[in-house]
Amino acid sequence: NAGVTQTPKFRILKIGQSMTLQCTQDMNHNYMYWYRQDPGMGLKLIYYSVGAGITDKGEVPNGYNVSRSTTEDFPLRLELAAPSQTSVYFCASTGRGNTGELFFGEGSRLTVL
Amino acid sequence: AQKITQTQPGMFVQEKEAVTLDCTYDTSDPSYGLFWYKQPSSGEMIFLIYQGSYDQQNATEGRYSLNFQKARKSANLVISASQLGDSAMYFCAMRRPLFGNEKLTFGTGTRLTIIP
Numbered sequence: 001n002a003g004v005t006q007t008p009k010f011r012i013l014k015i016g017q018s019m020t021l022q023c024t025q026d027m028n029h030n031y032m033y034w035y036r037q038d039p040g041m042g043l044k045l046i047y048y049s050v051g052a053g054i055t056d057k058g059e060v061p062n063g064y065n066v067s068r069s070t071t072e073d074f075p076l077r078l079e080l081a082a083p084s085q086t087s088v089y090f091c092a093s094t095g096r097g098n099t100g101e102l103f104f105g106e107g108s109r110l111t112v113l
Numbered sequence: 114a115q116k117i118t119q120t121q122p123g124m125f126v127q128e129k130e131a132v133t134l135d136c137t138y139d140t141s142d143p144s145y146g147l148f149w150y151k152q153p154s155s156g157e158m159i160f161l162i163y164q165g166s167y168d169q170q171n172a173t174e175g176r177y178s179l180n181f182q183k184a185r186k187s188a189n190l191v192i193s194a195s196q197l198g199d200s201a202m203y204f205c206a207m208r209r210p211l212f213g214n215e216k217l218t219f220g221t222g223t224r225l226t227i228i229p
Contacts, residue, residue: 040221042117042222045216092158101148101163104158107156
């Protein structure tokens with residue numbers, strides 16, 4: 001049971017480059033999320049999705065885009081990378097269950113130089 | 114706006130002692146859920162325990178218990194008989210309302226270090 005899988009685990013970008021962080025889950029969860037975690041800080045919500053074809057902004061969406069064409073996949077696109085986007089990115093998912101706990105991927109460490 | 118506050122940036126505790134990690138929250142919604150997550154140095158997020166606002170009893174999961182004081186809006190995590198493997202960052206999080214909105218808001222975390 002793979003759970004939530006994120007790729008890549010590490011990436012270094014130059015300012016102005018673009019990239020996509022991939023996220024896929026095999027638990028048939030409707031809800032998926034992208035969070036970022038800056039050093040010594042908690043997690044901040046970037047974008048989320050309540051189902052295929054539906055996405056919405058979180059607290060810190062600027063500089064990012066998402067799509068949700070299937071239940072399984074929720075890629076995060078960074079356009080024109082900036083040093084402020086240096087962070088660890090977590091993808092998470094949940095189903096409509098008793099507690100709604102989030103299941104997290106292992107994280108993707110992105111550095112923009 | 115909902116807010117989660119963790120006032121202890123770091124704590125040092127002797128092995129085998131109990132430890133309480135503080136968490137207070139701010140919401141006017143009567144329906145919400147509270148979560149604790151552990152993040153070891155390897156970086157993954159591990160779910161520990163959940164408390165719903167309508168739950169009558171404090172949640173327990175093995176050595177973890179949640180001291181839920183609704184009137185004071187606090188949801189402290191208690192770890193009994195601490196172990197070296199408990200050294201990690203701990204995050205409190207809230208979901209509001211309880212149903213229909215699955216987003217979690219996280220606190221800034223507490224770094225717990227267990228001393229042998």
